[in-house]
Amino acid sequence: MSTEHLSLAAAELRSVLERIMPAHHAKWGDSDEWEALTDFQRELGTAGWGASSWPVEIGGKGLDVPDQLACDEEFARAKAPRRVAVFGTNNVGPTIAAVGTTEQKKSLQAILMGDEIWCQGFSEPDAGSDLAGLRTKADVTDDGFIVNGQKVWTSIGLNATHCMLLCRTDPDAMKHKGISALLVPMDTPGLTRRAIKQINGEAEFAELFFDNMFVPRTALLGPLHEGWRVTMTTLGFERAGVLSVAGNLVGKVTAMMHSQHLADAPAALRDRALHTYSKALILEWMGQRALAETTDGPGAVSSLIKLFWSHLGAEFAEVNADVVGIGLIAGLEPDAANELLTSRSSKIAGGTSEVMKNLIGERNLGLPREPR
Incomplete structure (x- = not known):
């Protein structure tokens, strides 16, 4: 498609990719190693394209859905590396922007620049996609939470730096109640991760295990026990x-x-x-x-x-x-x-x-x- 038929956003992105892709290929070739993928995210962030759907006031381009899809076509046309910050830019970041504290919103810039790569700790062995049936528990203490449990099929869980984690904080509440969302660095003591080897030989997913993991109260995203609403x-x-x-x-x-x-x-x-x-x-x-x-x-x-x-x-x-x-x-x-x-x-x-x-x-x- 010629540039005269592109939206303004897609035309701008095409120009950006034409500028940064040659240097990326010169450095990494066609490598899909994690370091190459995160480096590409940083290149996008530096060019102002770390999260194009975000509002302009928090570092995005404010693109609507049609423009986002047009830009996806440009990434495909340029054969650009896959964007590993997708959970941070598409899900976690917008949620932090909507309900996060001032301190938590400092992560937005880090997400844009690829310095924080987020995964989502949702699915569990006995609950699967039924988020309301999760059993990972977070006991509430005076200054935070003690987390015990397990997550499974966590996309990019082996390499992510942070996790938006859903836990049950009120075991006596109804299934959709008593859940809280916590923002957890993946190097927190008590958290271990294990690769899930797929049939194609790759390990895109991970199991996450929490053994008396302490998380401070400042990690709570949104109101206590209102994690279901945060998840929606x-x-x-x-x-x-x-x-x-x-x-x-x-x-x-x-x-x-x-x-x-x-x-x-x-x-x-x-x-x-x-x-x-x-x-x-x-x-x-x-x-x-x-x-x-x-x-x-x-x-x-x-x-x-x-x-x-x-x-x-x-x-x-x-x-x-x-x-x-x-x-x-x-x-x-x-x-x-x-x-x-x-x-x-x-x-x-x-x-x-x-x-x-x-x-x-x-x-x-x-x-x-x-x-x-």
Whole structure:
């Protein structure tokens, strides 16, 4: 796309990337090592693009969702490294800006510059995506909290410097009550982390263990026992992220449709691919509808898009594997192989399909709540 057809924001970002990407490649090549990724975040922060969706007054660009998606396309076009500060810029940072103390808001600049990389301590072994069922407890003391418990499937948990941690601070309250959000440095004594090795050999996730970990009272984000409300604030900032990953999938399906592999495929396989492509177009239309909505809280259109995206992603991975054929097994198509190996996780990450269906049924369709 020529610059005259770009939004002002996307055109500015294109110029920034054209300036910083050559130096980044000269230093790191195509490395996806953690140091290279955090260095890229610092380069973005220095250029004023650390968190483009944030309001201007806290260091962002104040971009709306359509501009954010246009900028995501520019990152993809430039083949820029993935942005590892995503949980800090998309979730934790905006929540701190909304409900944090003056002292806590000092982290905003550190997030922008890549000096603080945040993860989210939400999912647990016995609760999964049911945040209200979490059991990690934080006993309230005069000057803070004593935390004991475990988190699992914590994205970038091995490398993050800080964690937004959900704990149960009132065990006698109802499931959605008595939860508090704590801001915890990952080098806090009593916190240990262990890699979760994935089927593709990577370790993107971690288990977190808390053994009598002391956290000062100043780490409390928002009111005591009101962590559920704080969490809903956090999840409410995920709209652009949901639309972005959906758009990425549409792009992958479209690329498959234009590939020589598919042109050479049997008619039956081309028919399967066309069926997948039709679903991708539906996903794209759902995203356009979401953009037209003036409001979209957690569990509304975003939940429907996430559910559809996760199942379509698994379907695409299988069809694409058949399209590229023997090259996948021979190691000639690493991207397609990785897509196939990791595609099932999309039905779990960010909320399982079962949880998404409950949200859609209860909040979109007005069905009775599932018995708890």
